[in-house]
Amino acid sequence: xxxxxxxxxxxxxxxxxxxxxxxxxxxxxxxxxxxxxxxxxxxxxxxxxxxxxxxxxxxxxxxxxxxxxxxxxxxxxxxxxxxxxxxxxxxxxxxxxxxxxxxxxxxxxxxxxxxxxxxxxxxxxxxxxxxxxxxxxxxxxxxxxxxxxxxxxxxxxxxxxxxxxxxxxxxxxxxxxxxxxxxxxxxxxxxxxxxxxxxxxxxxxxxxxxxxxxxxxxxxxxxxxxxxxxxxxxxxxxxxxxxxxxxxxxxxxxxxxxxxxxxxxxxxxxxxxxxxxxxxxxxxxxxxxxxxxxxxxxxxxxxxxxxxxxxxxxxxxxxxxxxxxxxxxxxxxxxxxxxxxxxxxxxxxxxxxxxxxxxxxxxxxxxxxxxxxxxxxxxxxxxxxxxxxxxxxxxxxxxxxxxxxxxxxxxxxxxxxxxxxxxxxxxxxxxxxxxxxxxxxxxxxxxxxxxxxxxxxxxxxxxxxxxxxxxxxxxxxxxxxxxxxxxxxxxxxxxxxxxxxxxxxxxxxxxxxxxxxxxxxxxxxxxxxxxxxxxxxxxxxxxxxxxxx
Amino acid sequence: xxxxxxxxxxxxxxxxxxxxxxxxxxxxxxxxxxxxxxxxxxxxxxxxxxxxxxxxxxxxxxxxxxxxxxxxxxxxxxxxxxxxxxxxxxxxxxxxxxxxxxxxxxxxxxxxxxxxxxxxxxxxxxxxxxxxxxxxxxxxxxxxxxxxxxxxxxxxxxxxxxxxxxxxxxxxxxxxxxxxxxxxxxxxxxxxxxxxxxxxxxxxxxxxxxxxxxxxxxxxxxxxxxxxxxx
Numbered sequence: 001x002x003x004x005x006x007x008x009x010x011x012x013x014x015x016x017x018x019x020x021x022x023x024x025x026x027x028x029x030x031x032x033x034x035x036x037x038x039x040x041x042x043x044x045x046x047x048x049x050x051x052x053x054x055x056x057x058x059x060x061x062x063x064x065x066x067x068x069x070x071x072x073x074x075x076x077x078x079x080x081x082x083x084x085x086x087x088x089x090x091x092x093x094x095x096x097x098x099x100x101x102x103x104x105x106x107x108x109x110x111x112x113x114x115x116x117x118x119x120x121x122x123x124x125x126x127x128x129x130x131x132x133x134x135x136x137x138x139x140x141x142x143x144x145x146x147x148x149x150x151x152x153x154x155x156x157x158x159x160x161x162x163x164x165x166x167x168x169x170x171x172x173x174x175x176x177x178x179x180x181x182x183x184x185x186x187x188x189x190x191x192x193x194x195x196x197x198x199x200x201x202x203x204x205x206x207x208x209x210x211x212x213x214x215x216x217x218x219x220x221x222x223x224x225x226x227x228x229x230x231x232x233x234x235x236x237x238x239x240x241x242x243x244x245x246x247x248x249x250x251x252x253x254x255x256x257x258x259x260x261x262x263x264x265x266x267x268x269x270x271x272x273x274x275x276x277x278x279x280x281x282x283x284x285x286x287x288x289x290x291x292x293x294x295x296x297x298x299x300x301x302x303x304x305x306x307x308x309x310x311x312x313x314x315x316x317x318x319x320x321x322x323x324x325x326x327x328x329x330x331x332x333x334x335x336x337x338x339x340x341x342x343x344x345x346x347x348x349x350x351x352x353x354x355x356x357x358x359x360x361x362x363x364x365x366x367x368x369x370x371x372x373x374x375x376x377x378x379x380x381x382x383x384x385x386x387x388x389x390x391x392x393x394x395x396x397x398x399x400x401x402x403x404x405x406x407x408x409x410x411x412x413x414x415x416x417x418x419x420x421x422x423x424x425x426x427x428x429x430x431x432x433x434x435x436x437x438x439x440x441x442x443x444x445x446x447x448x449x450x451x452x453x454x455x456x457x458x459x460x461x462x463x464x465x466x467x468x469x470x471x472x473x474x475x476x477x478x479x480x481x482x483x484x485x486x487x488x489x490x491x492x493x494x495x496x497x498x499x500x501x502x503x504x505x506x507x508x509x510x511x512x513x514x515x516x517x518x519x520x521x522x523x524x525x526x527x528x529x530x531x532x533x534x535x536x537x538x539x540x541x542x543x544x545x546x547x548x549x
Numbered sequence: 550x551x552x553x554x555x556x557x558x559x560x561x562x563x564x565x566x567x568x569x570x571x572x573x574x575x576x577x578x579x580x581x582x583x584x585x586x587x588x589x590x591x592x593x594x595x596x597x598x599x600x601x602x603x604x605x606x607x608x609x610x611x612x613x614x615x616x617x618x619x620x621x622x623x624x625x626x627x628x629x630x631x632x633x634x635x636x637x638x639x640x641x642x643x644x645x646x647x648x649x650x651x652x653x654x655x656x657x658x659x660x661x662x663x664x665x666x667x668x669x670x671x672x673x674x675x676x677x678x679x680x681x682x683x684x685x686x687x688x689x690x691x692x693x694x695x696x697x698x699x700x701x702x703x704x705x706x707x708x709x710x711x712x713x714x715x716x717x718x719x720x721x722x723x724x725x726x727x728x729x730x731x732x733x734x735x736x737x738x739x740x741x742x743x744x745x746x747x748x749x750x751x752x753x754x755x756x757x758x759x760x761x762x763x764x765x766x767x768x769x770x771x772x773x774x775x776x777x778x779x780x
Contacts, residue, residue: 442641445603449628449635451658451706460654464645 021454028361036384036422039395046398047254059255073259076235079157080222086162088169088214090308095173100292114167116312118526120483121164122226123519127316128160130323130512137319152232160227163312165217172213176206185290208274215271219264223388225486236260240390257391264386272379323516333517340502347413348481351420355428355477356470363432385426389486392422396491415491420481428473435469479526554579554742555600560609562595569595571766582736582743584753587763593746597712601635602628634703636716640695642687648698649683652705659706673705693724711743729755
């Protein structure tokens with residue numbers, strides 16, 4: 001044999017020693033369980049134990065017997081359900097149009113319609129309050145108070161939450177519509193007309209994804225703290241906050257959290273059952289699907305789209321800009337809230353980076369594993385994602401507020417970073433799992449056969465191919481962290497504040513102009529990195545010749 | 550062991566619904582080109598992946614170059630240590646690296662020094678007529694160019710064994726014929742022990758010294774090719 005030919009290497013590893021892959025992924029799982037799962041389990045345990053460490057069901061007995069609890073459960077569930085329904089009615093048709101119809105400036109329209117998703121919902125609520133309240137912009141313009149009754153109401157909260165979350169339904173519908181194999185529709189077109197094909201073939205095929213998006217919106221509505229709190233709607237999340245922050249009643253706060261956790265768990269299981277493995281898969285159909293023609297409905301579609309865009313983006317931002325007044329208002333606001341803005345930016349950036357490190361390994365495992373309990377992992381991710389912010393806040397306080405090292409962490413800004421990780425690592429893990437699934441396994445196998453070790457393959461093959469996913473996950477984590485209110489307001493150490501907490505605490509006793517200026521700055525903070533990501537992704541794909549015309 | 554370079558002894562592999570490869574025994578001598586021929590789902594790709602170490606046998610043993618590399622439920626030698634060049638069905642060119650970068654990864658993994666790497670990369674790219682598109686990314690290549698790049702990557706590490714998993718299934722017949730001819734010439738020159746998986750009998754007979762037909766996870770026929778490239 002030619003001596004230059006590569007011979008099999010002597011390769012000895014004790015079977016009991018963990019591989020680099022299992023060591024790294026195992027470490028990521030330990031961190032995930034410690035930071036994200038334990039606080040939720042802790043809540044359950046604490047709600048069952050009295051101050052003198054005996055088992056009690058008192059907290060739960062009160063939930064069953066008190067009519068106040070039943071009203072809260074009804075309010076919370078209705079808020080989630082109505083928001084989900086309205087968001088789906090707004091978002092789904094838009095998603096179908098973006099996927100299938102010929103629209104002018106479609107890319108610009110898509111970006112504009114996604115904007116509400118990056119504006120924290122309580123900023124939208126604030127804008128609507130500033131617009132419709134008795135002293136609001138509308139009343140000042142027309143000289144009459146028409147909508148103040150609506151401003152602080154259940155219906156108002158439903159509308160604001162729907163405007164905040166319809167892009168979720170829109171994006172899910174668009175993705176699902178693009179994935180429908182065009183051959184399925186063409187087969188039906190041989191025997192019936194386009195409208196019937198749309199209703200009998202296309203809609204049933206995309207329904208599971210649309211339903212899953214609706215359920216996700218339901219969970220978000222159920223878990224939302226800022227909007228019902230600002231619009232004075234009493235739901236579980238606001239009561240948990242009151243029980244803990246105002247009354248410092250830890251037992252009641254944890255017990256109030258339990259029905260919410262139970263409902264979110266049921267919804268999470270339902271979502272998982274509906275979408276199964278599509279949970280993290282996003283492969284497009286190989287054959288283009290049937291286009292939708294608008295014909296005489298064009299004018300109605302155009303008017304509807306403009307209406308949604310006006311209500312969700314244009315009007316809120318214009319109201320905030322009008323209320324903020326001139327440029328000097330921004331500079332004076334910066335003087336008073338500079339520290340909160342810097343805190344928000346730096347803590348969100350650090351947390352987003354740490355989230356990516358952790359989520360990359362979790363997402364990689366989820367994207368690649370063939371083990372049966374990957375379904376259980378999906379469920380855990382969904383439940384953790386669905387845990388309401390104030391509930392998680394109480395859990396983190398109970399877990400970290402103790403003497404020693406834990407106490408030092410609890411009284412520093414690190415607890416805010418931990419809160420961000422606990423809240424949003426699941427979202428990043430799902431984005432990255434989907435990214436990993438997009439890479440053919442053969443790329444890694446080719447590297448393995450070619451002699452690459454796992455760390456080398458991971459660093460040089462996997463990571464470069466999920467860069468867009470990593471960037472998107474970082475940005476999503478950053479946006480969510482910058483806008484986080486419910487958990488931060490509970491865990492933030494004395495004297496430390498973030499921009500959302502500052503806005504929330506200023507609303508009651510500060511001129512609306514300053515609050516509006518701060519809210520606009522918050523929107524600006526998330527828009528800048530979004531634009532940067534769009535530019536970077538575009539140039540990266542162009543370099544590799546992967547962009548279509 | 551005799552003079553077998555690859556030996557599969559009663560190898561079985563399943564994925565939950567019965568065996569995909571069922572008690573397969575196969576011997577390949579050094580320098581021999583064997584084609585595994587059969588319809589989709591007959592177990593030929595799984596057999597190839599078992600040889601590469603990308604799957605672990607449920608039963609049986611696999612030997613390469615006189616060394617036992619896999620036994621029941623256990624890969625004794627991982628894929629990266631088996632001295633294999635593999636051309637995947639989808640080619641699996643790393644899309645974020647240029648053609649040159651793809652080859653460089655293989656040599657860097659073997660800890661070859663940088664100046665030596667460049668010499669070896671140029672040598673192999675010249676051999677497969679791929680020098681002109683060395684700096685291009687996979688997405689910028691035609692089907693035939695991608696094929697050459699994948700073959701270059703498979704042989705750049707001087708493997709002792711070349712495994713090809715239906716690498717020409719997506720090419721048109723003219724390009725396929727031309728590349729098959731080049732591959733046969735290359736094999737003759739390098740004298741690499743080769744296992745070639747295909748469902749196309751003409752392709753198998755054009756390249757292989759021996760054609761092993763598989764069906765239902767088992768070997769049905771094992772015959773010397775009638776029109777092999779050597780004849």
